[in-house]
């Protein structure tokens with residue numbers, strides 16, 4: 001089932017999310033709903049607070065080529081345990097900040113640990129777009145958005161645009 005995506009500014013997008021202590025069918029259903037919502041948007045990553053659930057859960061799939069197999073990843077309690085000194089710049093966007101994009105610099109390579117959909121501990125090294133995406137999604141769990149990396153003027157400009165968008169949506 002698709003879930004509505006919260007649009008910035010929203011207090012739920014600024015919260016530090018709670019760890020998931022035990023997997024439940026409800027949480028697995030939430031993860032499946034988040035994947036469906038992400039693919040439908042379409043996007044390459046989604047964090048639970050973006051659908052109003054302040055739990056440490058993200059989903060992502062950065063496979064972009066048409067011919068390539070999709071690779072949906074569900075991560076409970078994801079954690080970056082090591083990151084490279086080498087950095088990468090990507091033009092980032094966010095489903096909670098529609099149609100706004102900006103360059104963000106992040107570590108190029110990160111080691112990530114998480115609990116998968118079946119409750120198993122996983123660890124993997126991510127590079128390139130995957131590394132950027134997983135860091136962007138984990139930031140959401142700490143109440144941080146990609147616009148928080150920008151200067152105040154740019155951030156406020158984007159926030160005002162989103163406030164206007166929300167007013168228009170509320171009227172529609």
Ligand SMILES: [Zn+2]
Nearest residue numbers: 093094095096
């Ligand atoms: Zn985002």
